[in-house]
Amino acid sequence: MAEPVRIFGPVISTYVRVVEIVAEEAGLAHEVVPTPAQSPNNRHPFGKVPVVEIDGLELYETVSIAHYLDNAHNDGALQPCDPVARAVMDRWIAVANSYLFPLFEHGLVMPWIMHRFARISLDEERIAKSLPGIAKTLDFLDLEIARDGAWTAGDFDLGDVFLYTILLGVRLTPLGGAGIAQCERLSAWMAICDARASIRATRWETELS
Numbered sequence: 001m002a003e004p005v006r007i008f009g010p011v012i013s014t015y016v017r018v019v020e021i022v023a024e025e026a027g028l029a030h031e032v033v034p035t036p037a038q039s040p041n042n043r044h045p046f047g048k049v050p051v052v053e054i055d056g057l058e059l060y061e062t063v064s065i066a067h068y069l070d071n072a073h074n075d076g077a078l079q080p081c082d083p084v085a086r087a088v089m090d091r092w093i094a095v096a097n098s099y100l101f102p103l104f105e106h107g108l109v110m111p112w113i114m115h116r117f118a119r120i121s122l123d124e125e126r127i128a129k130s131l132p133g134i135a136k137t138l139d140f141l142d143l144e145i146a147r148d149g150a151w152t153a154g155d156f157d158l159g160d161v162f163l164y165t166i167l168l169g170v171r172l173t174p175l176g177g178a179g180i181a182q183c184e185r186l187s188a189w190m191a192i193c194d195a196r197a198s199i200r201a202t203r204w205e206t207e208l209s
């Protein structure tokens with residue numbers, strides 16, 4: 001039997017979850033080896049997580065890892081063959097990683113996590129500063145779903161995986177959850193993703209409580 005994919009990173013981490021979902025989609029066994037980004041054991045040259053061991057390789061950068069898992073072990077099933085659909089998917093992955101993740105993570109998700117789990121007082125100033133940009137971005141995403149239908153009209157692809165996982169962190173915060181609930185199409189698309197087997201199989205404990 002093949003060795004499980006070893007994913008080095010925190011058990012609750014957006015990009016670790018992306019890798020877990022893609023591994024599930026490919027039918028690969030996988031395990032998270034708890035490794036904080038700041039740990040001396042973290043082998044990412046830029047101090048990020050995850051780092052992944054698979055097929056005797058050590059991979060880092062989630063886009064690269066996700067493509068490798070899908071290409072080498074899933075016949076590329078999470079990537080459309082049509083060049084236009086592929087370009088749209090690639091654009092959404094880039095948007096998710098370049099703009100959405102930094103905005104949501106630093107402006108809302110991390111302050112909330114630090115407050116909730118590390119019992120640090122909530123950085124309300126930072127959140128208040130970020131909220132207008134976050135609200136505007138959620139509206140933009142809600143409209144985009146209707147405009148090109150790219151997320152829901154096509155098959156589930158890597159774009160869905162990145163977007164869903166990044167938006168999940170937002171939805172788990174009280175303010176973010178309320179914001180997403182107001183976006184009808186975004187909520188409906190997230191609900192479709194919520195029901196997907198790979199996403200259900202990799203749920204965090206905090207999602208269940």
Ligand SMILES: N[C@@H](CCC(=O)N[C@@H](CS)C(=O)NCC(=O)O)C(=O)O
Binds near residue numbers: 037049
């Ligand atoms: N470009 C990296 C980004 C990964 C990333 O930002 N991971 C977060 C956790 S979800 C992290 O390492 N945070 C810790 C830090 O930035 O110190 C990738 O795609 O793998």
